[in-house]
Amino acid sequence: MFDNPFSMVVAIVLIVSIAGIMRAKYGVRRDRHGNELPIRDPDADRLRDELKALKERVAVLERIATENNRGVTLDREIEALRHRD
DSSP states (O other): OOOSHHHHHHHHHHHHHHHHHHHHHTTEEEOTTSOEEEOOOHHHHHHHHHHHHHHHHHHHHHHHHHOSOOSHHHHHHHHHHHHHO
16 A cells, blocks of 8 residues: 555655544644643633623622611612613
């Protein structure tokens, strides 16, 4: 199969191309020193930010639910959550 140099070169180019496609598919890229760097996904960043905001809202709601004085403080907290978006 690899009895001539041309077929060996074609095989090497094919292997390198397939490896590059697989790295791109799985989100791996390399810097100029050969270190692997993850590719930033804007959707993942947006979801992280949204998750952080939801966790903050849940923390506020938990604090509201466990407070002893619920009168005016409860109304203020709910209004603050409504105007936060």
